[in-house]
Amino acid sequence: MSRIVRVGNVFIGQGYPVSIQSMTNTKTVDVDATVRQIRELAAAGCEIVRVAVADFESARAIRKIKEVLDLNVPIVADVHYDHRLAIEAIKNGADKVRINPGNIGQDWKVKELVEVAREYSVPIRVGANSGSLRKDFEQKYDRITALAESALYEVRLLEKFGFYDIVVSVKSTDVLETIKANEYVASKVDYPLHIGLTEAGVGETAIIKSAIAIGHLLLKGIGNTIRVSIAGDPIKEVIVARKILASIGLRKFGQVIACPTCARCEIDVEQIARSIEPIVEKTDLTVAVMGCVVNGIGEGRHADVGVAGTKNGAVIFKSGTIVKTVPREKIVEELIKLIEHTRSVPQ
Incomplete structure (x- = not known):
């Protein structure tokens, strides 16, 4: 059982859905560009957005961003080195701050931040990643324990000042280190955990590593909010997080399932699946694209909507029952019509 932390209009913790986070890569002071990207992230399914706060101008830009933004998306201020930036961000409307007490400096600085966070009812995310371990812990423990204990040290520091509105994060670039360190932390505290890999990489490498680590932890009941780290467009992070x-x-998010194809395949499964995926992802439907009728309808029976190739075109089915036979050139068009109709009907 984990505690519950409120971040704007999103609740993180036991009993609430695992929330999806990402981070803008625009300059925070560029309000128009940042607002535009936040809207894109929200449209893709992002529920909490983090922005970098590197200076006071960036901290103050949060207020402008929230004034312009026509969405109720919680904004998290990502702060390093200067606790005054976190304080300024809170005073300008940040819904949560992410700090690394290890690089904030003396304890009195953390205490000052805690006092303001408590006054404004703003939670603090603390933690460690594989590049920011406490040196004394690196010498004392194995790498996994050092990672976990570095995060727990920060938790205890906040607790020392009577602050408990905490989210904890421990991340490594290594899958097994991330898993083991999170398991360790979860066994020690009941604060909600933000999980993911740090610097996971690009493309398929980042996706595979993140899916293994995040999926494994979530299936063990560890983790309350996630971020998939992929170098480049943050929209990809949200899409992959939804798929995980x-x-x-x-x-319950829309997803396309498709057969791997074989010599019996009668239609271009990949092309059809790719054509409909952007539409399906905006629904809560499972849509099956199957290459033939030998196993197609049977294997796709659990899907809400599906298509199976035939020698002359395809059959389109709903919940395992054929509703229409269509020629090849009409497959995508007719499938989209059924998807649109099905998602508009209360389930």
Whole structure:
């Protein structure tokens, strides 16, 4: 059982859905660009957005961003080195701050931040990653324990000042280190955990590593909010996060399932699947694209909507029952019509 932390209009913790986070890569002081990207992230399914706060101008830009933003998306201020930036961000409307007490400096600085966070009812995320371990812990413990204990040290520091509105994060670039360190922390505290890999990489490498680590932890009941780290467009992070949560049954998001194809395949499965995926992802439907009728309808029976190739085109089915036979050139068009109709009907 984990505690519950409120971040704007989103609750993190026991009993609430695992929330999806990402981070803008625009300059925070560029309000227009940042607002535009936050809107894109929210449209893709991002529920909490983090922005970098490197200076006072960036901290003050949060107020402008929230004034312009026509969405109720919680904004998290990502702060390093200067506790005054975190304080300024809170005073300008940040819904949560992410700090690393290890690089903030003396304890009195953390205490000052805690006092303001408590006054404004703003939670603090603390933690450690594989590049920011406490040196004394590196010498005392193995790498995994050092990572976990570095995060727990920061938790205890906040607790020392009577602050308990905490989210904890421990991340490594290594899958097994991330898993083991989070398991360690989860066994020691009941604060909600923000999970993911740090610097996971690009493309398929980042996706695979993140899916293994995040999926494993979530299936063990560890983790309350996630960020998939992928170098480049943050929209990809949100899409992959949704797919991870849908794949393990923690959230109901639209997804396309497709057969791997074989010599019996009668239609271009990949092309059809790619054509409909952007539409399906905006629904809560599972849509099957199957290459032939030999196993197609049977294997796709659990899908809400599906298509199976035939020698002359395809059959389109709903919940395992054929509703229409269509020629090849009409497959995508007719499938989209059924998807649109099905998602508009209360389930």
